[in-house]
Amino acid sequence: MELCLNSEVFDEDIVPIHRDDMFDSLFEEQSVQVETLTQEALQIIFNSWLILFERQAQDQLPGGKYASPFSEQLEQAANVPASNMASERDFGVFDLFLHLKPAARLTSHEALIMWTNNRTTAWLNSLSPEEKEKCMADARANTGAILARYKERKEKIFQQRKEKLLQKQRAKEAAERKLRQQRLNLVNGMTEFGGPWKSEKEIKEGLMKFVSAKERQKALVTQLQFQKVVLQAKAPTKEHFQQGKTVSGKRILFSVEQLSQHLLEILELNIFQETEPENEGGLTYRSLDDRAKTLSEEKAKLAKKLRDSRRKVLISRSKKLLSQFRENPLLLVGKRVMHNCIEDGSEQAEWFNATVVRLAVDVSVGADPEYIIKYDVDDDDDERTMPLLKDLDKRDLILLN
Numbered sequence: 358m359e360l361c362l363n364s365e366v367f368d369e370d371i372v373p374i375h376r377d378d379m380f381d382s383l384f385e386e387q388s389v390q391v392e393t394l395t396q397e398a399l400q401i402i403f404n405s406w407l408i409l410f411e412r413q414a415q416d417q418l419p420g421g422k423y424a425s426p427f428s429e430q431l432e433q434a435a436n437v438p439a440s441n442m443a444s445e446r447d448f449g450v451f452d453l454f455l456h457l458k459p460a461a462r463l464t465s466h467e468a469l470i471m472w473t474n475n476r477t478t479a480w481l482n483s484l485s486p487e488e489k490e491k492c493m494a495d496a497r498a499n500t501g502a503i504l505a506r507y508k509e510r511k512e513k514i515f516q517q518r519k520e521k522l523l524q525k526q527r528a529k530e531a532a533e534r535k536l537r538q539q540r541l542n543l544v545n546g547m548t549e550f551g552g553p554w555k556s557e558k559e560i561k562e563g564l565m566k567f568v569s570a571k572e573r574q575k576a577l578v579t580q581l582q583f584q585k586v587v588l589q590a591k592a593p594t595k596e597h598f599q600q601g602k603t604v605s606g607k608r609i610l611f612s613v614e615q616l617s618q619h620l621l622e623i624l625e626l627n628i629f630q631e632t633e634p635e636n637e638g639g640l641t642y643r644s645l646d647d648r649a650k651t652l653s654e655e656k657a658k659l660a661k662k663l664r665d666s667r668r669k670v671l672i673s674r675s676k677k678l679l680s681q682f683r684e685n686p687l688l689l690v691g692k693r694v695m696h697n698c699i700e701d702g703s704e705q706a707e708w709f710n711a712t713v714v715r716l717a718v719d720v721s722v723g724a725d726p727e728y729i730i731k732y733d734v735d736d737d738d739d740e741r742t743m744p745l746l747k748d749l750d751k752r753d754l755i756l757l758n
Contacts (some may be wrong), residue, residue, distance in 0.1 A: 381455035404659040464507045546579045577616035589628045675756040
């Protein structure tokens with residue numbers, strides 16, 4: 358944010374600032390248009406960074422297992438390098454040796470790097486002549502065994518890589534066979550339905566040939582899969598190609614009307630892209646309103662992705678406590694939770710904040726009891742009965758405290 362506001366990110370008294378041409382170019386005065394475009398780009402980039410950083414550092418962030426380390430953990434990590442600079446230097450030296458001595462064995466490169474890092478020369482010179490001679494004799498005596506282990510390790514690595522490549526090749530061939538068979542089945546199915554439907558009129562005429570709703574659903578699903586697999590068409594959402602959706606752990610099939618609407622939206626989207634006039638200059642000029650709308654949509658997508666990423670972490674942490682709650686169901690009483698459920702009159706599941714009030718009935722250890730729960734959106738006297746431990750097992754419950 359400080360960079361976007363044309364000021365230094367860190368206090369110069371704490372972190373010295375290296376001022377050079379790059380630094381000056383970042384903070385020099387620019388036109389309003391360049392400043393606006395730069396700020397938009399930084400907002401998108403930083404949002405993406407935040408998603409990546411939170412995913413990689415989830416164990417160290419609040420709620421993670423290393424967010425508040427114990428004294429034993431701090432003691433164990435006292436000698437752990439704070440960065441990977443040492444290993445990066447080793448790989449840099451190794452890369453140099455590969456260029457200088459490409460025919461040398463890997464053991465030779467390892468010996469040279471370890472000889473330098475361990476200061477072996479200084480250590481040998483500190484020994485007495487007898488001890489030094491004994492060390493050199495032992496090294497010469499162990500040369501054969503070391504080379505034998507090196508050859509064995511090299512062969513093992515080669516076999517592992519070979520097997521991994523073979524597995525990838527077999528998986529790729531199987532996927533290609535499956536795709537070819539799927540395309541063939543779809544083409545045969547389209548022949549039965551008189552070919553692909555390309556307009557709203559053809560969709561209505563094609564559906565009139567079938568009597569039952571089940572046959573119409575099958576025909577529409579075949580049309581949608583043909584658009585996806587054979588024509589590789591684009592759709593507003595992945596859900597448009599699907600036969601149904603999962604709500605609160607239950608599979609709900611789309612109706613004939615919904616499938617027809619999905620197919621029509623896919624056809625309209627791809628026809629629009631096919632007939633879009635080409636830009637001879639190779640550039641697309643948009644108004645400030647269009648650019649602001651696009652930026653807002655992109656930021657909304659990133660914000661949703663960040664919320665979903667955080668929610669997955671919280672779900673995983675909450676589910677780890679399932680065994681404790683089954684051993685003692687009373688531990689869940691009084692907890693603040695987020696519950697994924699369907700509100701009355703709605704078809705889509707949503708997350709609601711709530712408080713677990715009490716157990717519905719007395720239960721034995723190891724059971725999945727029902728709880729009395731009060732949602733924040735309900736009135737003061739409204740309380741509901743829910744099987745929260747089952748929902749926790751289905752990843753539909755998050756503990757907030």
